[in-house]
Amino acid sequence: MGDGRGNSNSNRPEWLQQYDLIGKIGEGTYGLVFLAKIKANRSKSIAIKKFKQSKDGDGVSPTAIREIMLLREISHENVVKLVNVHINQADMSLYLAFDYAEHDLYEIIRHHRDKVIQAINQYTVKSLLWQLLNGLNYLHSNWIVHRDLKPSNILVMGEGEEHGVVKIADFGLARIYQAPLKPLAENGVVVTIWYRAPELLLGAKHYTSAVDMWAVGCIFAELLTLKPLFQGQEVKGTPNPFQLDQLDKIFKVLGHPTPEKWPTLVNLPHWQSDVQRIQGHKYDNPALYSVLHMSPKSPAYDLLSKMLEYDPRKRITATQALEHEYFRMEPLPGRNALVPPQPGEKIVNYPTRPVDTTTDFEGTISLQTSQPVSSGNAASGGIHGPHVMPARSVPRPMQMVNMPRMQPQGMSAYNLASQAGMGAGMNPGNMPMQRGVAAQAHQQQQMRRKDPGMGMPGYPPQQKSRRF
């Protein structure tokens, strides 16, 4: 695939030359995510996450540094693998290359809800959940709390040797935690609101791995019902973690927490200070089973209610959850979550990721048009063909961590610059670019930018606009 830029190949730093860029696949709070192919092995797809420059442009953000430090030490089948780290010394922009995963739970759930209009089969739900817990158990036993678990961060591998294997991604907010625990206030607000644990919403100063288990409970319920369990309206623009509507949604389903069942509740800042507002409505009759349409006696219900235990100290841990009866009864969980082992069971064909081939590494839009994306790669071809779509416009709201910036010279401590093999002045925009974009796709992108909601029911704008 050519780059449409003549013979600039020899000027490119080595790391750029090893990839063919296919296009943009996503945008998060911290940067853009691109799909690329390794030239030496065209069957190998890579997701390259480019971190945004800090506002003051004085180095690599601490979020990025933290992500690298964590990821380089992490190795587990259910955690996404960091294959390479690249840094552009000219502007200190940072590129992390991960193994590419064709699917994520956000898209899988959306596909079942909006396209096939049918529940995810039990085997798939159980296998996805088991693998998610398995990865999380590994992270927690290594003193890592993810803190931002949500369906889009839980990736699932497409066709190939690892088909249907879950990979936990996006450690932008993950942090090694050690006793004594660091207060939350130092790090900004964590966990996207729908999956945010009640202790955080009530202003807990310390977090534990229990916040991830709450998020897993919300995701488990969403896999079962195809709807987010607690869809609170976020009040933006405040560093205060208190989100009344989110708490209200939780209380409505689970009933009000009480100091009898959750003794440390009374110590939480917002339970005291906002007691009138929090307890304005009294929800005495928990209704989780009616939301889920399942028997409270079923093992799935039992496991879920243990994940949604109010008191974080009583909430089930990942290790305990893996031992739960739910996973010991038929259908047993398997490694390929997407393909039920029983013959005759219908296999759902999930769509490949949409790829926006109009955006290059610098995040600029190209209006040039040429041929469609060449065939022969999973993302652009396969059974579903290319999804050339406009990019999402609105990054998810989340706060940057308030820490001093790492200066460029400081990077050598992490041995990143040497790995990157880049000379100063090199521009990552020189990356070979696929120019297979119709002007129509660009127009569509502009139109959708004006409509962040994209007409999807039940999702607030930042969720609705997640996909192109």
Ligand SMILES: Nc1ncnc2c1ncn2[C@@H]1O[C@H](COP(=O)(O)OP(=O)(O)OP(=O)(O)O)[C@@H](O)[C@H]1O
């Ligand atoms: N290794 C990967 N393979 C394939 N897709 C990925 C990979 N990592 C991330 N993505 C996808 O890229 C998109 C953006 O990811 P990113 O982690 O930057 O942001 P996010 O999780 O959507 O939002 P935020 O960072 O604001 O929480 C998501 O759709 C995600 O599923």
